[in-house]
Amino acid sequence: MNSAGLGARQDYQDYTKAADWYQEVAEQNDKVGSFALGVMHENGIGVAQNLAEAERWYRKAAELDHVDAQYRLGKIHAAGRGVDQNAHEAFTWFSKAAQQGQASAQYLVGRMYEAGSGTERDLTQAFGWYQEAALQDQLPAQFALGRAYDVGQGTDEDATEAAAWYRRAADRGHAEAQHYLGALYDAGRGVDQDAEEAARWYREAAEQDLPEAQYSLGELHAVGRGVERDFARALSWFRAAAESGLVEAQYRLGVMYADGIGIDRDAAEAAKWYYAAAEEGDARAQYALGNAHAEGLGVKHDQEQAARWYTKAAEQGLPDAQFSVGQLYEDGRGVARNEGAAVEWYLQAARAGHAKAQSRLGFIYASGRGVDQDDDAAFEWYRQAAEQNEPDAQYRLGQMYATGSGTERDDKQAIHWYREAAQRDDMLAQFALGDAYARGMGVMRDDREAAGWFRKAAEKGYASAQFSLGDLYERGRGVAQDVQEAFSWFLKAGRQGFEEAQYRLGVMYATGRGVGQDAQEAVRWYQTAAEQGDARAQYALAAALSQGFGIGQDHQRAAGWYRQAAEQGVPEAQYCLGQIHEQGLGVDQDQPAAIDWYRQAAEGGLAQAQSRLGYIYVSGQGMERDEEVALGWYRKAAEQNEPEAQYRVGLMYATGSGTARDDGQAVRWYRQAAERGVARAQHDLAVLYANGLGIERDDAQAARWFREAAEQGIAESQFSLGVMYATGRGLEQDYAQAEIWYRQAAEQDYASAQFYLAQILEYGLAGTRDEAGAFEWYGKAAENKFAAAQYQLGQMYENGRGIDQDHGEAAAWYRKAAEQGHVEAQYNLGVMYDYGWGVDRNEGVAAEWFNAAAQSGLVSAQGALGYKYAQGSGVARDYVRAHMWFRIAAASGDDEDRSELLQTLEAEMSPEDIQQAYGLFEAWRQKQPAMG
Numbered sequence: 001m002n003s004a005g006l007g008a009r010q011d012y013q014d015y016t017k018a019a020d021w022y023q024e025v026a027e028q029n030d031k032v033g034s035f036a037l038g039v040m041h042e043n044g045i046g047v048a049q050n051l052a053e054a055e056r057w058y059r060k061a062a063e064l065d066h067v068d069a070q071y072r073l074g075k076i077h078a079a080g081r082g083v084d085q086n087a088h089e090a091f092t093w094f095s096k097a098a099q100q101g102q103a104s105a106q107y108l109v110g111r112m113y114e115a116g117s118g119t120e121r122d123l124t125q126a127f128g129w130y131q132e133a134a135l136q137d138q139l140p141a142q143f144a145l146g147r148a149y150d151v152g153q154g155t156d157e158d159a160t161e162a163a164a165w166y167r168r169a170a171d172r173g174h175a176e177a178q179h180y181l182g183a184l185y186d187a188g189r190g191v192d193q194d195a196e197e198a199a200r201w202y203r204e205a206a207e208q209d210l211p212e213a214q215y216s217l218g219e220l221h222a223v224g225r226g227v228e229r230d231f232a233r234a235l236s237w238f239r240a241a242a243e244s245g246l247v248e249a250q251y252r253l254g255v256m257y258a259d260g261i262g263i264d265r266d267a268a269e270a271a272k273w274y275y276a277a278a279e280e281g282d283a284r285a286q287y288a289l290g291n292a293h294a295e296g297l298g299v300k301h302d303q304e305q306a307a308r309w310y311t312k313a314a315e316q317g318l319p320d321a322q323f324s325v326g327q328l329y330e331d332g333r334g335v336a337r338n339e340g341a342a343v344e345w346y347l348q349a350a351r352a353g354h355a356k357a358q359s360r361l362g363f364i365y366a367s368g369r370g371v372d373q374d375d376d377a378a379f380e381w382y383r384q385a386a387e388q389n390e391p392d393a394q395y396r397l398g399q400m401y402a403t404g405s406g407t408e409r410d411d412k413q414a415i416h417w418y419r420e421a422a423q424r425d426d427m428l429a430q431f432a433l434g435d436a437y438a439r440g441m442g443v444m445r446d447d448r449e450a451a452g453w454f455r456k457a458a459e460k461g462y463a464s465a466q467f468s469l470g471d472l473y474e475r476g477r478g479v480a481q482d483v484q485e486a487f488s489w490f491l492k493a494g495r496q497g498f499e500e501a502q503y504r505l506g507v508m509y510a511t512g513r514g515v516g517q518d519a520q521e522a523v524r525w526y527q528t529a530a531e532q533g534d535a536r537a538q539y540a541l542a543a544a545l546s547q548g549f550g551i552g553q554d555h556q557r558a559a560g561w562y563r564q565a566a567e568q569g570v571p572e573a574q575y576c577l578g579q580i581h582e583q584g585l586g587v588d589q590d591q592p593a594a595i596d597w598y599r600q601a602a603e604g605g606l607a608q609a610q611s612r613l614g615y616i617y618v619s620g621q622g623m624e625r626d627e628e629v630a631l632g633w634y635r636k637a638a639e640q641n642e643p644e645a646q647y648r649v650g651l652m653y654a655t656g657s658g659t660a661r662d663d664g665q666a667v668r669w670y671r672q673a674a675e676r677g678v679a680r681a682q683h684d685l686a687v688l689y690a691n692g693l694g695i696e697r698d699d700a701q702a703a704r705w706f707r708e709a710a711e712q713g714i715a716e717s718q719f720s721l722g723v724m725y726a727t728g729r730g731l732e733q734d735y736a737q738a739e740i741w742y743r744q745a746a747e748q749d750y751a752s753a754q755f756y757l758a759q760i761l762e763y764g765l766a767g768t769r770d771e772a773g774a775f776e777w778y779g780k781a782a783e784n785k786f787a788a789a790q791y792q793l794g795q796m797y798e799n800g801r802g803i804d805q806d807h808g809e810a811a812a813w814y815r816k817a818a819e820q821g822h823v824e825a826q827y828n829l830g831v832m833y834d835y836g837w838g839v840d841r842n843e844g845v846a847a848e849w850f851n852a853a854a855q856s857g858l859v860s861a862q863g864a865l866g867y868k869y870a871q872g873s874g875v876a877r878d879y880v881r882a883h884m885w886f887r888i889a890a891a892s893g894d895d896e897d898r899s900e901l902l903q904t905l906e907a908e909m910s911p912e913d914i915q916q917a918y919g920l921f922e923a924w925r926q927k928q929p930a931m932g
Contacts, residue, residue, distance in 0.1 A: 015046030026057060031064035038069060042076075051082020062093055070097035071105045078108075091118030098129060106133035107141040114144075114153070127154030134165065142169040143177040150180065159190025170201060178205035179213040186216070186226075195226025206237065211246035214238075218249070222261075231262025242273060250277035251285040258288070258297075267298030278309060286313035287321040294324075303334030314345060322349035323357040330360075330370075339370025340800055350381060358385035359393035366396070366405070367835065372799065379406030386417060394421035395429035402432075402441065404896060411442025411900075422453065430457040431465045438468065438477075439904055447478025458489065466493035467501045474504075474514070483514030494525065500872060502529035503537040510540075510550075519550025530561060533844045536876045538565035539573045546576075546585075555586030566597060568844040569851060569875050571604030628659065638669060646673035647681040654684065654693075663694025674705060682709035683717040690720075690729075699730030710741060718745035719753040726756070726765075735766040746777060754781035755789045762792075762802070771802030782813060790817035791825040798828075798837075807838030818849060826853035827861040834874075843874030854885060862889035863896060870905060879909045883917035888924055 019040050025033035038057035041050045055076050061069030070093045077083060078090035091112050097105035110129035113122045127148045133141030146165035149158045163184050169177035182201030185194045199220050205213030218237030221230045235256055241249030254273035257266045271292045277285030290309035293302045307328045313321030326345035329338045343364055349357035362382035365374045379400050385393030398417035401410045415436055421429030434453030437446045451472050457465035470489030473482045487508055493501035502525050508514045509522035523544050529537030542561035545554045559580050565573035578597035581590045638646040650669030653662045667688050673681030686705035689698045703724050709717035722741035725734045739760050745753030754777045760766050762774035775796055781789030790813045796802050797810035811832045817825030830849035833842045847868045853861030866885035869878045883905050886898045906914055 015040065017046075019046035026060065029060075029064065031061045031066040031069070034058075034061035034064065035066045035069040035072075038072065042072070042081075051076070055082050062096065065096075065100075067097050067100040067102050067105075070094075070100070071102050074105065074108065087112070087118030089118075098132070101132075101136070103133045103136040103138035103141070106130075106136070107138050107144065110141065110144060123148075123154035125154070134168075139169055139172055139174055142172075143174050143180075146177060146180065150184075159184060161190070163190035170204070173208070175205040175208040175210040175213065178202075178208075179210055179216065182213065182216060186220075195220065197226075199226035206240070209240075209244065211241040211244040211249065214241035214244070215246055215249040215252070218252070231256070235262040242276070245280070247277040247280040247282040247285065250274075250280070251282050251288070254285060254288060267292070269298070271298035278312070281312075281316070283313040283316035283318040283321065286310070286316075287318055287324070290321065290324060303328070305334075307334030314348070317348075317352070319349040319352040319354035319357065322346070322352070323354050323360070326357065326360065339364075339805060343370045350384070353384075353388070355385045355388035355390040355393065358382070358388075359390045359396070362393060362396055366400075369837075370800070370805070375400070375406030377406075386420070389420075389424070391421040391424040391426035391429065394418075394424070395426050395432065398429065398432060402436075409897065411436075415442040422456075427457045427460045427462050427465075430454075430460075431462055431468070434465065434468065438472070441900070441904065447472060449478070451478035458492070461496070463493040463496040463498040463501070466490075466496075467498050467504075470501065470504075483508075487514035494528070497532065499529045499532045499534040499537065502526075502532070503534050503540070506537060506540060519544075521550075523550035530564070533564075533568070533842060533874070535565045535568040535570045535573070535844060535874075536872075538562075538568070539570050539576075539876070542573065542576065555580065557586070559586035566600070568847060569604065571601045574598075574601035574604060638672070641672070641676070643673045643676040643678040643681070646670075646676075647678045647684070650681060650684065654688070663688060665694070667694040674708070677712070679709045679712040679714045679717070682706075682712070683714050683720070686717065686720065699724070701730075703730035710744070713744075713748070715745040715748040715750035715753065718742070718748070719750055719756070722753060722756065726760075735760060739766045746780065749780070749784065751781045751784035751786035751789065754778070754784065755786050755792075758789065758792065771796075775802040782816065785816070785820065787817040787820040787822040787825065790814070790820070791822050791828075794825060794828060798832075807832065809838070811838035818852065821852075821856070823853045823856040823858045823861070826850075826856070827858050827864070830861065830864065843868070845874070847874035854888070857892060859889050859892045859894045862886075862892060863894055863898075866898075870901070879905045880913050880917045880920070883909065883914070884920040884924070887917075887921045891921075891925065 019037065022033045022037040022040065026037045034057045038054045038061060040046050041057060042054035043049065047053075055073065058069045058073040058076065062073045074090045074093035074097065075081075077086045077093065079085065091109070094105045094109045094112065098109045106129045110126045110133065112118050113126035113129065115121070127145070130141045130145040130148060134145040142165050146162045146169065148154050149162035149165060151157065163181060166177045166181040166184065170181045178201045182198045182205065184190050185198035185201065187193065191197075199217065202213045202217040202220065206217045214237045217227075218234045218241065220226050221228075221234035221237065223229065227233075235253070238249045238253045238256065242253045250273045254270045254277065256262055257270035257273065259265065271289065274285045274289040274292060278289045286309045289299075290306045290313065291297070292299050293309065294306035295301070299305075307325070310321045310324045310328065314325045322345045326342045326349065328334050329342035329345065331337070335341075343361070346357045346361045346364065350361050358381045362378045362380075362385065363369075364378075365371055365381065366378035367373065371377075379397070382393045382397040382400060386397045394417045398414045398421065400406050400414075401417065402414035403409065415433070418429045418433040418436065422433045430453045434450045434457065436442050437450035437453065439445065443449075451469060454465045454469040454472065458469045466489045470486040470493065472478050472486075473489065474486035475481065479485075487505070490501045490504050490508070494505050506522045506525035506529065509518045509525060511517065515521075523541065526537045526541040526544065530541045538561045542558045542565065544550055545558035545561065547553065559577065562573045562577045562580065566577045574597050578594045578601060580586055581594035581597060583589070587593075635645075635649055638649045646669045650666045650673065651657075652659060653669065654666035655661070667685065670681045670685035670688065674685045682705045686702045686709065688694050689705065690702035691697065703721065706717045706721040706724065710721045718741045722738040722745065723729075724731050725738035725741065727733065731737075739757060742753045742757035742760065746757045758774040758777035758781065761768075761770040761777065763769065775793070778789045778792045778796065782793050794810045794813035794817065797806045797813065799805065811829060814825045814829040814832065818829045826849045830846040830853065832838055833846035833849065835841065839845075847865065850861045850865040850868060854865045862885050866882045866889060867873070868875050869882035869885060871877065875881075883902060886902055886905075889896075890898065909917070
């Protein structure tokens with residue numbers, strides 16, 4: 001037992017007797033005896049060890065102001081030895097000892113103020129107590145004081161003072177102080193920068209087995225700063241730190257094994273160290289381990305494990321990992337495919353400045369994959385990535401400037417970004433730049449420059465560039481005309497499945513241009529392109545089969561190919577198909593079918609096809625129809641107050657069936673039936689009041705009669721009453737009431753009510769948003785063939801709103817709506833076929849749906865159809881039709897300025913073509929009531 005514990009009685013060797021003696025004096029309030037007795041009970045000296053007793057005697061001595069007892073009592077409460085752990089109690093006794101100058105207690109009070117343990121956090125107080133203890137040469141306090149000056153904690157930051165206190169502790173062998181002093185020399189903070197001195201202090205601490213110092217010394221050896229560059233020594237120090245559990249060293253050791261730095265490359269050993277650091281939460285190691293599993297480097301190739309580790313790193317904010325997790329969710333590798341989750345991870349990486357994530361987000365927003373399509377957002381993300389020299393983003397940004405998507409159209413900016421990407425060897429940008437020079441878009445037209453850029457992309461195997469370069473050789477533009485060279489490039493593109501090249505190969509074989517004439521080869525290439533959906537090739541193949549050119553004459557097969565081309569809108573094919581139906585060549589003779597195809601061809605501008613159109617099917621239901629007689633009998637019954645007959649008479653006056661239409665008479669008869677409780681009469685009377693037909697418009701009366709009929713269960717009235725509540729017509733606007741009435745009608749399977757009920761639920765108009773409920777009611781309305789509901793279901797499936805995202809289901813519902821003439825659904829279905837979302841990609845079918853929507857006046861579809869014809873995408877390239885549709889879109893209110901595109905088209909068109917295009921536009925315009 002030490003002298004501090006036993007005081008003047010140290011000469012006693014019989015500790016049991018000593019304990020008795022201390023007990024005797026302690027009970028007389030002797031603080032030294034009480035303290036000594038506490039020491040003996042705490043350590044089991046002369047008595048059985050009893051921490052509770054130790055605490056009791058320490059407390060007695062402490063209360064008598066014994067400084068060491070106060071310090072020991074604080075330690076017992078801080079550690080919870082023999083008592084419940086109590087930081088506040090510990091702080092109280094440490095403070096008493098500290099105020100009496102006990103250095104260790106002063107240091108611990110500083111620690112508790114710094115941590116806010118047992119007292120409110122107070123960094124200024126912490127600093128003051130560290131200083132008190134440090135001035136008494138308390139070693140941990142000297143280090144703590146250095147740290148306070150180093151980081152400006154509780155005092156102003158002062159690296160010079162920090163260095164001084166670190167040095168005092170370091171000279172006494174404090175490993176952490178040695179390490180921090182080395183760091184100051186390394187950075188030149190508070191001392192002159194001196195890498196050798198930094199290395200000396202790092203080594204002092206490292207040899208005391210401080211892992212952080214071992215790591216720092218390894219870093220110096222790895223770069224040769226302050227010491228000789230020596231990867232083997234760096235590896236040795238990294239290993240020492242790593243084996244002590246320092247995650248930074250474990251990660252660095254993994255990197256050295258992975259890259260073969262200072263040691264033979266060993267992927268398995270790298271993975272082992274990555275794993276050690278990753279398990280401790282190091283984000284870089286988690287990401288590296290994810291890469292290892294993704295590529296099967298040193299570990300089993302396992303996408304699920306890759307996803308697990310990428311996600312851990314991503315959740316710690318590592319942008320590379322966030323991008324990789326986004327890729328996994330987008331592709332469905334190692335995780336269930338989830339485009340929404342992919343977007344969220346890409347966003348996190350992009351906001352941290354990750355260029356590839358920014359570029360990917362640009363693509364996602366541009367295409368509307370997992371998000372609402374948003375060209376403005378796409379443009380902004382592409383711009384951020386492009387400014388970081390991400391080539392794909394530079395190319396995409398150029399596209400947006402070229403098309404005016406998400407920004408004002410600016411061909412010069414488009415060229416700038418195409419060039420930036422092309423110079424970084426981006427194949428698509430090289431092609432785009434070549435195309436710009438070929439068309440004179442944003443630059444002076446220069447076919448030689450176009451050929452140069454096309455060649456760069458073509459030599460990388462890009463089929464579009466190979467075709468375009470072949471086209472220049474065939475025309476002799478920018479290169480010496482060489483049809484054999486043209487054929488060679490068309491062949492390269494054709495073998496890659498490029499339809500237009502395949503069609504051109506067929507033409508070259510058919511005409512003997514650039515290659516020996518060979519009708520069979522011509523047909524082979526026509527058929528290859530036709531089977532991929534090229535309409536011109538389908539028409540050419542059909543013509544060859546009809547004529548027996550290069551293939552045996554076969555009218556039946558010809559009819560099949562004519563039909564495919566016709567269904568893609570090729571007027572000549574539609575006309576030929578009309579002819580063969582009319583003549584019975586390869587098909588059964590069928591005049592109605594012939595008329596139908598003639599009509600389609602006529603609407604496409606072919607004069608010959610405009611001669612045959614008609615309807616049949618007029619029925620008499622077993623008797624000659626005679627509505628006047630029906631009205632006579634209904635009137636007789638109505639005049640005898642038969643309510644149903646009154647309703648029927650009213651109905652016939654309202655529809656002009658069997659008599660001249662007379663809304664006043666309809667009101668008269670509907671009212672009589674309505675007042676006698678005929679629900680249908682009540683409904684129809686309400687309709688007349690609502691529309692002011694045969695009577696002055698009166699919304700309140702309309703609401704009254706709709707309610708009468710609604711309460712009798714008439715679904716149409718329930719729906720109409722819901723509309724009046726929703727719109728505030730005749731009633732105070734009340735979406736909750738609207739929901740009630742819509743629901744009653746909806747539960748009777750009334751499609752319009754089902755649709756509008758879904759709208760209220762989807763948008764929360766009655767107060768509670770319920771997307772799942774909206775989805776259910778849209779589904780019921782859709783099953784009832786309500787086109788708008790079918791369209792909304794498509795929207796919900798497409799965007800994953802209220803249901804898991806499912807492009808296949810979206811396409812199926814768009815189709816149902818589209819087939820009922822829903823214009824937006826027709827357009828959206830076209831988009832899905834165009835991109836292959838939820839359906840097999842088919843640009844021809846896309847063009848058909850764009851055409852359907854365009855014919856109905858949808859501006860976006862008109863513009864899209866114009867691009868189809870301009871590009872020959874899914875339809876035969878037809879500048880006349882492209883020109884016509886672009887002008888129609890402009891006339892229909894399209895904001896996009898296509899004047900330059902029209903000029904470009906006109907540059908490729910003959911005067912006769914231009915005149916024809918204007919004629920078609922004028923013919924369309926004259927048919928429009930608002931413009932004719």
